[in-house]
Amino acid sequence: MPALADTFISALHRLESDRDTDTIASLFADDASLSNPLVSYDxxxxxxxxxxxxxxxxxxxxxxxxxxxxxxxxxxxxxxxRSRGSIDGEAFDYGGVSVLEEADGKIAAFRTYFDSAQIPRAHSTGGEGSGRSGKPEIAVTGKKNGEDDLETAQREAAEQRAKGGYS
Structure with a gap:
């Protein structure tokens, strides 16, 4: 597992700097599950x-x-x-914990935990190089009133927090 954790960290840095999704995706097993407080893929x-x-x-x-x-x-x-950056020019700084479960040299499960309230919500489709300009390159499922899954999850989490709890 030490090598897999180090490889994951290196692949995440490549994703963040170069938008390389292939390298990080290749670390996952064929039946891997992934989740964070907003979305889940079983x-x-x-x-x-x-x-x-x-x-x-x-x-x-x-x-x-x-x-x-x-x-x-x-x-x-x-x-x-701890992650730092910007969304629509608004800076953010948030932290969390991720769990990697390994099986046969691949990531079998990835779970990450953080407070989604620490991340500003995007107000536009982004600018040049933001990855949010134009049409998305991947299919978005579960549209509800024009929202994609992430937007719906963010809205529902905000509504839950407003009621005094978390989703």
Missing amino acids: DGGVDAAKTFWSHYRDAFDEIASEFRAVTQTEGVAFLEW
Whole structure:
């Protein structure tokens, strides 16, 4: 697992700097699951990983993550991180923890935990190089009133927080 955690961190940095989704997606098993507080892909494998990481990167104008601690046990790695960047020119700084579960040298499950209220919501489709300009390169499912899955999840999380709880 040490090599896989290090490889994941390196691939994430490539995704953040160069928008390289192929490298990070290739680390996932064919039946891998991925989730964060806003979206979840169960047993989607490499295709789901590519969609998950494309959505992640396209949400930001700029983003860079640093890892404060990596703790590993047999088949599981816990990564504490902090990400900084901008969305529509508004700076953000948020932190969280990600869990990687390994099976046969691949990531079988990826879960990440953070407070979504710490991230500003995008107000435009983004500018040149933001990844949010023009039409999305990936199919967006679950549209509701013109919202994509991430927008719906963000709205629902905000409504839940307004009621005094979290989704």
